Amino acid sequence: MMITRTNPWLTLPLMLLAAVTLLTIPSPATAADIVCIQCHGKLPGKYGEPVQLWQGSIHAENGIACNSCHGGDPKDEANAMSPARGFLGKPKEADIPAFCGRCHVGVLKDYLSSLHGKALGRGGPTCVTCHGNHRVVKASLDLINEKNCSRCHSYQQAAKIKGVMARTESRILTIDAGIAKFKQQGFDTDKLEKGLFAVRNSFHSLFHTVDAARVENELARIETDLIKLEQLLTDIDNLQHQRKLIGAMATGGALLAALLFQLLRKTFDQTT
Template sequence: MSCVVFRSVVLVILLWCPVVAFAADTVCVECHSGQPGALGEPVAAWRSSVHAAKGISCHDCHGGDPTNFALAMSPERGFIGAPEYDAVPAFCGRCHVGVLDAYLPGMHGQALDAGGAQCVICHGSHSVQKAGLELINENDCSRCHDYDRALEIKESLTGVDTRIKAMDHDLERLHRLGFATDSLASGLFNLRNQFHRIFHGVDVERVRQESGGVQTELDQLASAVEVIDDTLAQRKLWGSIVIALFVLAGVVLVLVRKTYEEEEQG
């Protein structure tokens, strides 16, 4: 009996799942997933992206009305279409303001009309993934110029990147031990954001200088962590001393008792 109930519950869940998944789709996704070629491809690419994971959908980038099949792409409903090559930075920069600010004055931003790399050249438009320094590689960066300067930039960023990741682990460890790390963590969060924009200026000297600034602030966080670790070490030391004293007291007690008993018997 219960097996039948169990099976029908499973069946109901199985029948429900696709319904729930489709219910969350916008009209943009529904219509475009049925379109051929370049009109349909964005859907699958987008589904695997960091944007989809964070709830940023077609209309958040392209505008339009995601609830109305007939008027979805009407300019009156805010549809802005697909941007031209040199309009992409402003298009993405509506949300990534800090990155845009670092990008525009740099060589890529300044050479936008002359084939300077823009956002989708490096990140893609629909399959955007979490970004890291592995995006700087000879294969991708030597398509338009040589790799030397790119490599210099990568090298000065790598050390800081490693330190930020290590600091992240340290704060997690202290948090697990019950220390209040909130203000340190928010300091690191801001520093991290500030740091990951620097690359976009693609200027070797500035990257060195600004990474240096980030290093200095990391030093300050590191000494705050050191203070906590010292406290921790001291607590451990005192803990061991107290335990040792208890053990000693126990031994003395046993000895005293033994002597007392021996005296009684003797």
């Protein structure tokens, strides 16, 4: 009988890598395999357009396909759009926030409590007014601009919110760069990364309240979290300086010892 032995130190990381890959990379087969895309991709006009638009979206990138939003059966061409298979169809304007909010729960909550959410169906914007429906891309404060935001009211309050948020955003980016630097140098940045992730999440849905006073209050709370993270980064920085100093002293000491040794040897050689 042959016994094959595998090195656990090799297979464990490989298994982890495989698991991580499966979890994070949506299989490229999903898009081509689903009947929604096969059929809609050949349709003209407004029934075919969603396919092209969706292909460049952050949703496509993350494996969120037609049926993730619209429901239906992506494997059965004949019954794909049957309500019995959970097909929801095209949402009416008033239903869009709940339609998108199934997955973006925190954003939906902030939106519904806002003046925008309260004006839903009475001239207020829905998610797709600002993000589009099929070509949804990564969101940023750039979405707040005079062209997008002065269609229905003055830009003044919008500009104020953007201004205070931009300042916090740039601090978050600085902390992010600091973490990346120390991570590359081999420091354990786990705690920092988790901290920043949490701050980021609460920060990025905040806009949807469109309430300048509330945004400023929340930013004050976020600020205390940022100060803690900045302090942790400074601590690492100090530690690194100390290490360098000790390292320099150690190297200096070693050099001195080598020099002394050489001198001693010379004197010893001369005496013999």
